[in-house]
Amino acid sequence: MSVLVYAENWEGKFRKSTFEVVSYASQLAKSINSEVHAITFGNILEEELIKIGDYGAVKVYNYNKINKSNNQAIAKIFTEYQNFSVFIFSNSFASRSITPILSIKIGSSYVSNVVSLLDFNNKTVRKQSFSSKAFELVKINTEKVILSISSNAFGLIENKVNCNIELLDTELIGNLNIESQEKSRGKISLSEADIIVSAGRGMKGPENWHLIESLASEIGAATACSKPVSDSGWRPHSEHVGQTGKAVSPNLYIAIGISGAIQHLAGVNSSKVMVVINTDPDAPFFKAADYGIIGDAFEVVPKLIEAIKNFKN
Amino acid sequence: MNILVCISSVPDTTSKINFKNNNQEFDDNGVQFVINPYDEFGLTKSVMLKQELGAKVTVLSVGGPTFEPILRKALAIGADEAVRINMKPLDSFVVANEVSNYIKDNEFDLIICGRESIDYNGGAVPGMVSELLSMPFVNACIGLAVEGSKVILLREIDGGKETVSVNFPAIIAGQKGLVEESELLIPNMRGIMQSRSKPLSVLEPSNQEIRTNSLSFSLPDKKQDCTMIDKNNVEDLVNLLHNEAKVI
Numbered sequence: 001m002s003v004l005v006y007a008e009n010w011e012g013k014f015r016k017s018t019f020e021v022v023s024y025a026s027q028l029a030k031s032i033n034s035e036v037h038a039i040t041f042g043n044i045l046e047e048e049l050i051k052i053g054d055y056g057a058v059k060v061y062n063y064n065k066i067n068k069s070n071n072q073a074i075a076k077i078f079t080e081y082q083n084f085s086v087f088i089f090s091n092s093f094a095s096r097s098i099t100p101i102l103s104i105k106i107g108s109s110y111v112s113n114v115v116s117l118l119d120f121n122n123k124t125v126r127k128q129s130f131s132s133k134a135f136e137l138v139k140i141n142t143e144k145v146i147l148s149i150s151s152n153a154f155g156l157i158e159n160k161v162n163c164n165i166e167l168l169d170t171e172l173i174g175n176l177n178i179e180s181q182e183k184s185r186g187k188i189s190l191s192e193a194d195i196i197v198s199a200g201r202g203m204k205g206p207e208n209w210h211l212i213e214s215l216a217s218e219i220g221a222a223t224a225c226s227k228p229v230s231d232s233g234w235r236p237h238s239e240h241v242g243q244t245g246k247a248v249s250p251n252l253y254i255a256i257g258i259s260g261a262i263q264h265l266a267g268v269n270s271s272k273v274m275v276v277i278n279t280d281p282d283a284p285f286f287k288a289a290d291y292g293i294i295g296d297a298f299e300v301v302p303k304l305i306e307a308i309k310n311f312k313n
Numbered sequence: 314m315n316i317l318v319c320i321s322s323v324p325d326t327t328s329k330i331n332f333k334n335n336n337q338e339f340d341d342n343g344v345q346f347v348i349n350p351y352d353e354f355g356l357t358k359s360v361m362l363k364q365e366l367g368a369k370v371t372v373l374s375v376g377g378p379t380f381e382p383i384l385r386k387a388l389a390i391g392a393d394e395a396v397r398i399n400m401k402p403l404d405s406f407v408v409a410n411e412v413s414n415y416i417k418d419n420e421f422d423l424i425i426c427g428r429e430s431i432d433y434n435g436g437a438v439p440g441m442v443s444e445l446l447s448m449p450f451v452n453a454c455i456g457l458a459v460e461g462s463k464v465i466l467l468r469e470i471d472g473g474k475e476t477v478s479v480n481f482p483a484i485i486a487g488q489k490g491l492v493e494e495s496e497l498l499i500p501n502m503r504g505i506m507q508s509r510s511k512p513l514s515v516l517e518p519s520n521q522e523i524r525t526n527s528l529s530f531s532l533p534d535k536k537q538d539c540t541m542i543d544k545n546n547v548e549d550l551v552n553l554l555h556n557e558a559k560v561i
């Protein structure tokens with residue numbers, strides 16, 4: 001009953017979410033005295049590959065000729081690992097394009113948005129449901145199981161071991177033609193971010209977002225927005241968080257000029273700490289927040305940027 | 314072209330979430346049900362494709378009689394035919410099986426689902442169906458165009474966008490961007506009148522296994538009260554975030 005983890009990389013580099021799922025897999029394996037192996041796709045330097053070992057995986061299989069966008073081909077590769085019974089993925093778009101396909105191929109259960117370790121005795125696991133408004137305890141009825149782990153639900157657990165690398169040059173073309181990619185460069189991705197600075201209609205217009213961006217860069221955060229902000233084209237759709245946008249769970253979520261509608265909260269209320277800046281003392285967001293400032297964003301945000309600069313010195 | 318849109322019925326996004334029977338079941342008392350928001354984008358897109366290219370649009374739900382209002386609504390928005398498979402959607406696998414059995418018996422070129430249902434948040438049905446039917450699957454689509462026997466899709470990936478193309482028949486999971494929010498169709502009087510005479514058939518399920526059971530639910534812990542900080546002392550916030558919350 002070994003644990004196999006998908007170690008996703010982005011142009012040859014692993015990100016925090018990968019190390020997080022490897023950490024999760026190692027914790028699981030430890031609970032059943034077993035070991036963790038990892039699979040990754042594309043060209044990756046050896047010095048990067050062995051980092052997987054820092055979080056407890058003893059072996060990594062690197063398929064350098066398979067395009068990680070080809071979800072069906074990747075699912076097929078995983079089926080070659082029949083002696084594994086637990087498969088761990090992140091909650092990324094790429095992972096979630098593979099997991100349901102794989103579950104049919106290997107006859108397993110599939111649980112997404114997982115927030116607890118798998119309980120091997122009871123075969124249960126906890127997941128987020130109702131858009132983070134609730135948790136659900138799920139019972140697994142099959143021998144094999146695939147889990148997608150909610151980001152930031154576990155954090156990193158270092159556990160250095162020697163990681164053996166096995167290079168495989170299998171070629172497989174899937175049933176998708178990948179035409180082109182457009183990357184949003186140089187930005188921290190929302191699903192990965194430890195800190196998110198998010199803003200709403202209270203910012204009045206896109207021309208004022210430089211305030212949000214300076215605060216974000218000062219504090220090392222990703223930027224997000226409420227739905228009406230992306231609907232009006234002030235910000236790209238990929239920044240929209242909430243029940244119908246992205247669900248995020250950073251350590252710190254700073255909401256500026258966002259009223260805190262239930263649909264917005266649904267996507268952000270699993271953040272560890274929430275700060276709200278709003279002119280309206282009755283804004284519903286204050287009920288969900290840990291720290292609040294009643295005030296005008298155009299006054300408070302510049303002061304906050306200053307305060308963070310001073311703090312860093 | 315034949316298009317199938319799979320829609321699920323979910324609690325309205327403003328619903329307070331509560332549970333009953335020892336927290337084993339969702340309490341639907343007083344809850345309004347709506348078309349899953351991610352599915353609405355696909356539904357509107359399919360009606361647009363029908364207008365552009367002359368497609369037939371079928372909507373499908375796996376659910377009990379309480380699913381019928383959303384199917385009627387989809388007909389009023391412009392779908393031609395609705396099908397309900399009469400069964401409680403107990404897990405994604407059982408739903409995926411029913412959906413794929415229906416597709417096997419009826420030919421479709423394009424199957425449009427939503428990225429995730431906002432109640433159980435599985436994000437599983439469309440991918441499972443694709444594998445059960447050996448069709449290509451494209452997740453998180455934010456753009457779709459038909460070109461001959463191919464469909465070109467723009468999909469969201471982590472940290473960007475990607476254009477992919479697949480041959481028909483294919484199955485996709487959509488979200489905002491497939492159409493814009495402002496383009497979402499809502500039923501008008503004429504649509505509502507017409508929907509009454511459109512077919513809504515009910516089929517019996519083929520009784521498949523389920524792979525997961527929902528045992529119980531819980532609500533997140535109540536938050537502590539919000540600590541208020543004076544807008545003239547924002548450095549206090551920075552200190553609290555560092556010393557108390559330990560997040561910076």
Ligand SMILES: Cc1cc2nc3c(=O)[nH]c(=O)nc-3n(C[C@H](O)[C@H](O)[C@H](O)COP(=O)(O)OP(=O)(O)OC[C@H]3O[C@@H](n4cnc5c(N)ncnc54)[C@H](O)[C@@H]3O)c2cc1C
Nearest residue numbers: 200201202226227242243244257258259263264279280297
């Ligand atoms: C089906 C459905 C799904 C939805 N899904 C989502 C979703 O996923 N995500 C989402 O965000 N919303 C969603 N919504 C919309 C949601 O209901 C709210 O309308 C939306 O979140 C409000 O955005 P906002 O807070 O930016 O704007 P508003 O509600 O207009 O709030 C602006 C806030 O800014 C404050 N403000 C104004 N000026 C200033 C200033 N100078 N400084 C500081 N504060 C100021 C105001 O006091 C107010 O609280 C959904 C709605 C529906 C019906």
Ligand SMILES: Nc1ncnc2c1ncn2[C@@H]1O[C@H](COP(=O)(O)O)[C@@H](O)[C@H]1O
Nearest residue numbers: 319374375426427429430435436437438
């Ligand atoms: N009971 C259902 N009936 C029809 N389609 C469904 C049902 N449940 C889920 N779907 C489809 O599958 C998508 C993803 O749902 P899920 O896998 O439940 O998160 C939804 O957006 C729907 O398009």
